[in-house]
Amino acid sequence: MTFEPKIVGFLCNWCTYTGADLAGTARIKYAPNVRIIRIMCSGRVDPAFIVKAFAEGADGVLMGGCHPGDCHYINGNFKTFRRMPLLKRYLQQYGIDEKRFRLEWVSASEGDRFAAIVNEFTETVRALGPMQIGHEGVVAPQATEGTAKPVQDHVKHHAEPRKSVQATV
């Protein structure tokens, strides 16, 4: 059986989520690998969400916001844009290929583009293969035990204590 990557998509309500809706209304077919989580603004995405998704075993994380200048909340997407380079470095340190994470600007009218991005990203992640993080703890390939710990702390820090989360970390 071919490897079907599991990708979590954080889409902002006003642009990318609506763009994905448009892809639906237009019946544009695309890969079924992205599971979508709606947030109001890409600015809401705490880098911890992305780390959390990887820690839960996602093979890739897609993030969609409004085009620069088009943010429904004036400039939330700029804040996102500023955060992401640091996150990418952070991911690298844990042996997570930065290509597993992608930030895209998709407007409400770009249903076709959303579909194209999902297809392309799915293939990128498929080529990278399954995420090498065990479910019992965040142990990325080539990462030493010491470096893995802050990821767990970070996740723990942001999550209210909860059975399943505790089990993860």
Next chain:
Amino acid sequence: MSNKIGVYVCHCGTNIAGTVNIPELVEFAKAQGDVVVAREYKFMCSDPGQALIQEDIQKLGLDRVVVSACSPLMHEPTFRGACEKADLNRYLFQMANIREHCSWVHVDKGAATEKAKAQLAGAIGKARYLAPLIPKKVKVNPATLIVGGGIAGIQAAIDIADSGRKVYLVEREATIGGKMAEFDKTFPTLDCAACILTPKMVQVGQHPNIELLTYADVEEGKGFVGNFEVKVRKKTRYIDEEKCTGCGICQEKCPYKTASEFEHGMMKRKAIFMPFPQAVPKVPRIDPNTCVYFKTGKCKACVKVCEPQAIDFERKDEIVDIKVGAIIMATGYKLFDAGKIAPYGYGKYPEVYNSLEFERMVSASGPTGGDIKMKSGEKPKSVAIVHCVGSRDRRHNEHCSRVCCMYALKFAHLIKERCHEATVYNFYIDMRCFGKGYEQFYQRLLDEEVRFVRGRVASVSDFALDESEKGKLVLRVEDTMVGETRRIPVDMVVLANGLEANADAAKVGRLFNISAGKDGFYIEKHPKLAPVSTATEGVYIAGACQSPKDIPDTVAQASAAAAQVLSLMSRGEIEVEAATANIHEELCSGCRVCNTMCPYSAISFDDDKHVSRVNDALCKGCGTCVAACPSSAIFAQHFTDQQIFSEIEGVLHDVRA
């Protein structure tokens, strides 16, 4: 936490059930923790579907409801309402989108069902941690702002003002009337456009509830439904509008002339001018680029003759702040620039006209007094009307501009009426005569012996192959009915330019947070069921700014937008989003990182307590501050870390298992 979650899976006819295995999804839902009931129904949004939920809430004591159906942008309000009717707080409802994001976009049933499970598990995950929220109520300001004073803006303004509520009508040009004021006749009834438009313009000008702001631009918009604050720049006319009586003597006496924009350069206007005699308001403006006073400091011919002393060369732009509860965007369209299609020779050959130039030529008040004549003064013996110029053309605009077929027919009729001998050709791709009485009009034109050639014109040139083509414009076209290429010499060519969005439509839309599509036209909330609403509550659209449309459709949309506004106004107060950010003061370290994050300046700093505070009247709930808080002291209600973490766990349920 012990929850009682009810899960409802919608078939949406075959929209979802055709691709997603519903029974499997229902069984999956039943197996999830905290789920006490899972049901399926053909149409959850229907009355019986909603009743199903309400009955379960009451009988089983559900405290969370998850509906797995279409996009929450479509039916979240419906189901929230259903929950509330059964006394369950609306924020305890969660939706899983398995139609737009699943069944409609995937083909493989197995894969679609797996994705639907993940989406549903995510929604159940989030539902576990949902908390009830109480929406605040705010008063609706009963005034309305209408941007754009064309026929759409005029109609909406009158409809709203007649109900006794205040309307601010902002128009970029010095007069209202828009494109319709430039037309001669309207299809298919051949009413004179001015005869039906100018009385409405006058009505707007005199209406006690309408405040007209012409020659003005909207510069800034903020606020939310019910309470918008808008900044309008009234560009200076160098005339005191209060004093001016509109007598027009200044216009007569002004010694300097330039090409009239309203007449598309086919007539002259003065440096102090009204665009056309029926302009509303009847106040001229001075064009500083033409007026010699601005160049040399001399002349003042107008000042000398102005009895009320209304002319003031020192007058500056004026900023007007207005507060309104609703906004209607009626900013219209712009004509496709035919110069972009070089082979048609627009701008090169004087006898190639665009459609608005031709409208002015056939207008009785236009440059030729309604006579159709060439630059030489002679009547044309043959006229070609070229359809789809810049429309239905992948190089320019893919869309059909909807009105060109009909106005081309109108032109053909008017040419036949005024130049009896002339041969009139229509070069078309398809004839689209869809409206009431339109097809009959087309039949009438066929009877008038107008010639119809099916084929897109390749080029217009003055290159003559033989005697008969000398001094003529030759159209090359593939006549697809005959199946051969033809050369047709004519005296005059009229281009049926398509309609496109204004160049700055996206920029203007951004002022009020409404988005424009790829083609630049504003996007409505729902293409069928909410055609005049936008994604931003309280902002409506009407007319050609939404897509090209003819006058009847524009007027209908304008009245529809007015009805939406009046419905909002008559409610008096509205509920605002309760999903705002909040700060745990005991966790706040007072670092103030969030203060600068907030795009609405909703976070202030309490110097005494050394903590930040969110003003929830200003907070829009974007969550940018939440993600930035290094102490995790801010939480986004309805999008808390906990809720999203649980949703992430849900969508990855199959990896975790």
